[in-house]
Amino acid sequence: MMRFFPVFVALPMLLSGMVSCKQSTSGENSVERNREEAVVANEELNDRMAAYLMVYFKDDDHSLHFALSKDGRSFTDINKGKAVIAGDTIAEQKGIRDPHIYRGQEGNFYLAMTDLHIFAKRDGIRETEWQRDGEKYGWGNNRGFVLMKSSDLINWSNAKVRLDLFFPDLKEVGAAWAPETIYDQKEGKLMLYYTMRMGNERNQMYYSYINDDFDSLMSPPKLIFEYPKEVSYIDADISQIGDQFHMFYTPHDGTPGIKQAISSKINKGYNYQEKWIDEEPEASEAPNLWKIIGEDKWILMYDIYGIQPHNFGFLETTDFNDFKNLGHFNEGKMKATNFSSPKHGAVIHLTQKEAENLASHWDFEF
Secondary structure: OOEEEEEEEEOOOOOOOOOOOOOOHHHHHHHHHHHHHHHHHHHHHHOOEEEEEEEEEOOOOOOEEEEEEOOOOEEEEOOOOOOOEOHHHOOOOOOEEEEEEEEOOOOOEEEEEEEOOOOOOOOOOOOOOOOOOHHHHOOOOOOEEEEEEEOOOOEEEEEEEEHHHHOHHHOOEEEEEEEEEEEEOOOOEEEEEEEEEEOOOOOEEEEEEEOOOOOOEOOOOEEOOOOOOOOOEEEEEEEEEOOEEEEEEEEOOOOOOOEEEEEOOOOOOOEEEEEEOOOOOOOOEEEEEEEOOOOOOEEEEEEEOOOOOOEEEEEEEOOOOOOEEEEEOOOOOOEEOOOOOOEEEEEEEEEHHHHHHHHHHOOOOO
């Protein structure tokens, strides 16, 4: 298994010294210099990208899995289909779902996961189906996330971050799912965005800023986008393409599937588009986008949870208007060479050295 630093439940930080109504000019200049340096460093690093890392989980173990690829189309699990980090070692509910990985501007890696085990009663982990009353708090109720940070993809810090502990007004939070991380260049901060609901109300998408240590939420949830109908909408995935932010997400508007919204700002102003992106007849969720290295092509992956066995679906685009259907894993160009039934995945680029170091740790030939 992977090594990780001691687990702890992140508690709210004291407010003294954290809030200021005024920012000095020197502070603004410092933030701007840091942004510029990060952009330059990131551009130089992007030139060295040569591989792809996929993170995913499986329903049968509620744990974290890694798969590597040289071309962004054929992926091989680095631990022969077994978990690299067991969910029962890092999560309050003894299981994780919806893993997302983000490569930070400074070179660190950030894993964000839902702290939730939906089969805990079946597996003898708890006596009830859900952590709290299902009628009051709904299906899959939970209160927070598992957040992990690493510089090498092998050694990880770990925090269980509960929304109700950071923000007393959220003591009746019903669910906190599918967290993802992105860097807000304008604010100079990491932003965590996620699905949330109060009690058993509808699920909507929110964001908060998070500290550099990746263990404390610095601002309360704020709505990132409002769907035009009174239905649940979940699983946002945001990528910056040029000067626009493209958000793919899943509305439960009929059969759940994938839609896109676009904004010039990272956390607001997303314009609703009625068009469905995927062509699946069965329910899909969990979109994730990555670029093919050296090509002006992007792959959009999603989880088709309405079919058995579960599988991922894939689309390819060059302009974000037209999407070519690539089919499912092992039914077309996209391959899963030694694993099956993956759930809710995400992909990032790695350098050749990073990929080789990770593979070596797992005695995996890459």
